[in-house]
Amino acid sequence: MRFETIAIHAGERPDAAFGAVSVPIYQTSTFAFEDVGKTRGYDYSRTANPTRKVLEDTIARLEGGKAGFAFATGMAAETTVMHLLKAGDHVICGDDVYGGTYRLFQNVMQDFGLEFTFLRMDNRQAIEEAIKPNSRMLWLETPSNPLLNITDLEMAVDIAKKHNLLTVIDNTFATPYFLRPIEYGIDIVVHSTTKYLNGHCDVVGGAVVTTTDELTERVQFLLNAMGTCASPFDCWLVLRGIETLPVRMKQHEQNAIAVANYLRGHSKVKRVFYPGLLSHPGHEIARRQMKGFGGVVSFELNGGTEAVTNFLRRIKVFFLAESLGGVVSLAEHPATMTHASMPKEHREKVGITDDLIRLSVGLENIDDLIEDLGQALKRP
Ligand SMILES: Cc1ncc(COP(=O)(O)O)c(C=O)c1O
Numbered sequence: 001m002r003f004e005t006i007a008i009h010a011g012e013r014p015d016a017a018f019g020a021v022s023v024p025i026y027q028t029s030t031f032a033f034e035d036v037g038k039t040r041g042y043d044y045s046r047t048a049n050p051t052r053k054v055l056e057d058t059i060a061r062l063e064g065g066k067a068g069f070a071f072a073t074g075m076a077a078e079t080t081v082m083h084l085l086k087a088g089d090h091v092i093c094g095d096d097v098y099g100g101t102y103r104l105f106q107n108v109m110q111d112f113g114l115e116f117t118f119l120r121m122d123n124r125q126a127i128e129e130a131i132k133p134n135s136r137m138l139w140l141e142t143p144s145n146p147l148l149n150i151t152d153l154e155m156a157v158d159i160a161k162k163h164n165l166l167t168v169i170d171n172t173f174a175t176p177y178f179l180r181p182i183e184y185g186i187d188i189v190v191h192s193t194t195k196y197l198n199g200h201c202d203v204v205g206g207a208v209v210t211t212t213d214e215l216t217e218r219v220q221f222l223l224n225a226m227g228t229c230a231s232p233f234d235c236w237l238v239l240r241g242i243e244t245l246p247v248r249m250k251q252h253e254q255n256a257i258a259v260a261n262y263l264r265g266h267s268k269v270k271r272v273f274y275p276g277l278l279s280h281p282g283h284e285i286a287r288r289q290m291k292g293f294g295g296v297v298s299f300e301l302n303g304g305t306e307a308v309t310n311f312l313r314r315i316k317v318f319f320l321a322e323s324l325g326g327v328v329s330l331a332e333h334p335a336t337m338t339h340a341s342m343p344k345e346h347r348e349k350v351g352i353t354d355d356l357i358r359l360s361v362g363l364e365n366i367d368d369l370i371e372d373l374g375q376a377l378k379r380p
Pocket of ligand 1: 073074075076098100101141145170172173191192193194204205206323
């Protein structure tokens with residue numbers, strides 16, 4: 001089956017009980033045993049649940065992995081993956097990852113004895129120089145949030161294999177429709193399903209896809225032991241979203257390209273970050289390793305804080321809100337919103353300036369989106 005068909009058919013569909021074509025929401029905490037010591041395949045919903053299983057199988061197939069796991073949030077997925085490590089282990093991580101990921105590593109996992117080095121992922125020598133005897137994991141996010149930096153996965157996996165590092169990629173921005181990291185040799189894929197996989201801003205969720213029996217067994221153990229799993233209803237919402245992922249991603253990208261080109265030519269705009277633009281430093285790599293450039297566009301405004309505040313107050317079709325990947329267009333200010341948990345010095349070092357605005361370009365009519373940006377940028 002091809003991607004579009006997998007998105008609609010993967011997992012046990014129709015449902016085995018009555019042939020329901022919409023996956024039933026098994027809203028139950030526990031399952032009656034058939035006999036002493038004999039279940040019907042499920043015993044308790046923290047361990048496994050039939051609705052969650054269809055979602056997990058679907059995401060695993062879309063990513064081309066061995067097994068999938070659905071979590072309460074993207075951060076729950078990430079936290080669970082970090083428990084594959086133990087105190088004393090060292091992690092090399094991209095320096096402009098999602099602010100919540102940075103906070104989890106720096107302000108939580110570090111207290112449990114993990115060590116982190118954050119650096120740009122575009123320089124082979126710098127990455128290799130950061131590797132220490134206790135390095136165990138390479139954590140990547142490409143395109144990164146919010147700067148849309150691109151990591152060359154062939155290079156990253158080559159380094160990791162040479163030094164025996166586990167590779168983890170946050171594939172939230174690209175989704176498996178545009179990027180299939182496992183084909184490049186990545187070991188673990190994580191997602192905030194809150195974003196494009198769900199696509200409608202009506203759920204928070206996360207996912208992990210594994211590539212070996214050993215990782216599968218360990219993630220299943222951790223999910224159950226830590227209780228980080230997703231609820232049946234939330235799984236159903238994500239499943240419903242995934243059915244339209246291919247058509248949504250195509251339109252998100254088409255609208256994002258139009259927005260990026262519009263902003264690029266605007267006198268009030270200092271700089272546009274979008275991997276689809278020829279001027280983007282990662283454009284060639286993105287073109288080679290991705291099927292599309294995605295739906296997020298970031299840009300810097302001329303005119304400092306006042307210009308940024310005015311713009312964010314004036315937008316109407318774009319809502320001023322955190323998150324991304326939904327059908328509705330959203331605009332946000334990373335420095336005070338999604339990346340406020342990163343210290344200012346770190347933000348400045350990596351290039352997340354106070355003038356930066358991130359747009360999640362939705363599926364509204366493109367003329368309405370451009371007109372909205374135009375009126376918000378026009379007034380003094
Ligand atoms: C790239 C990326 N990864 C992970 C997360 C965390 O996901 P969640 O908000 O579902 O916990 C986010 C949230 O914005 C994100 O943008």
